[in-house]
Amino acid sequence: MSRIAGAFARIRSEARPGLVTYTTAGDPDLPRSAEILMALDRAGADILEVGVPFSDPLADGPVIQRASERALAAGGSLRAALSMIEKLRPRILAPIVVFSYANPLLRLGLDAFARQAAGAGVDGVLALDLPIEEAGGFRETLASAGIDTIFLLSPTTTDSRLRRAAELGSGFLYGISRLGVTGARARVASGAEALVGRIRAHSAMPIALGFGISRPEHVAEVCAYADAAVVGSALVSVIAEGGRRPDLITRVEHYVQWLRGASALNAHA
């Protein structure tokens, strides 16, 4: 069983909400970015999404845009992210999903990327601006390297494309809870449950739901219908506010424990 399948099997068998975290590789710098990933793993995140910093993150809101800028200024890149993952892999239990815009992957070359990502121990890849129509060769190359291709599904995704994504994707499906760019919101979007329902009608694959989730009650709410919640911008804000403070790692760990605490509570309720 792949690490990703294992993580969702565990979430299901423990009948608890799953937590997927997003951080940008190299934010605030490469050494602390590595420490943050270890802290997230320790604190119980089920899957770690590692963002590749990119100069033009057009699907991201200001919080993740700033993270990309900080990471790039600190020497972050796809290569740096892969070498960081390779060093961390033996010390981290959670599966690692590389989250990237298409261009850094294409620039390295899909074959080279698949080989290096497999060598580094990457479990899955999610390319934000590579919808299923453009992902043909990409998906096959990754599959032959033993890496899952994870597709995003949005409230605007039609049922026929949803079916295609379910056929072509592996690992899990990532539901976008709302229209718009990434960023924390006060409430979970009203259409999120309906989207998950539509996905379930076409696929038995686990579903992680993201965009706008920042609080334990959001995680609990989302996991009433999805398998896991993705927390990105809110976590990146904790990192941005922690900045150069010595207790940055502790803050990150506490934030994840806080998110999970409520989830545990909900599971027992």
Add this chain to the structure above:
Amino acid sequence: MRRDPDRRGYFGEFGGRYVPETLVEPVEALERAYFEVRDDPAFGAELDRLLKHYVGRPTPVYEAARLTEAAGGARIFLKREDLTHTGAHKINNALGQALLAARMGKRRIVAETGAGQHGVASATACALLGLECHVYMGAEDMDRQALNVFRMRLLGAEVCRVDAGSRTLKDAINEAMRDWVTNVSDTYYLLGSVLGPHPYPLMVRELQSVIGREARGQIVELTGRLPTAIVACVGGGSNAMGVFDAFMEDRGVRLIGVEAGGEEILRGRHAARFAGGSTGVLQGTRTFVLQDDNGNIEPTHSISAGLDYAAVGPEHAWLRAMGRAEYAYVTDGEALAAFQTLARLEGILPALESAHAIAYAQRIAGELGPSAILLVNLSGRGDKDVHTVEKQLAKA
């Protein structure tokens, strides 16, 4: 030679639809809507009526005799897109797309702008059709094109300042796409060049191809034959595609695109994608881009805001790969000199973008010789650039 992109929006290996998932369906809906109006005589008649009575088409082709004499060779003719309402070719596309948006029932328009010409054209079209208009513009461009910012506001548009990244056209497009992805249900993205995901490169080319259709007839009428070469500046490349299109099958006619050479061809100091770029994906399309080894987009520079962009329209990349069009670049200094030359010899202030094409025509006129005919697309007028030119000349 196949002229349309394939079903997935590819011109050879260039083009496609590299958009976030949320935009896939809206982009497909746009394609359906565009293909519907494309074959609708009523839509065509409405657009033609506006182009004639509102924009002032056809624009003339004018023989620049004094420029020809000074350049010492080929006869130089100018396609006067600078004489359109709002002063640049951008209005051809903006009106067509605004009509389409209204037909699709989208009352809120977002657009990006570099030099401000597409922003002004969009604001104009929205005022005419009673649509709400939001124009994203990089902070640096707002400073160097202050006149156009005020024009847009007078026309009732909201100009949204973009402080991210290089604070130029690329960042304005990122921000416009973020707006679109957030407000897809009631919002139309009025993209200003032959860029972005399919169907934009095709649609914008077709809306601009009126330039070449007119020019082909006009030049034949004036000279009795087809031109030796056509010269147009290339930022995204919409004025160039617009003038090239009608000549595509005339294999004897050279098609020459002129990019911004900036200060020199060094990282961050130019915007000549074919001189310093490689294949990549930016803002929805696969094409030639200026990028580093990690796939990050490099900063660009040009004296003209409209050419200051890291990617080129995918069809240009394809025309170059096929050998049908050739591409060269002109530096800031050469463009500035051409701006002054055209002003003094012909009494025409060209946009700094178009001045790149003028400079290149001057450069090759001699070697082509007096029997040759050069058709230059004078894509816009230079009033917006007077302040920039004044500052540059004060420096020199």
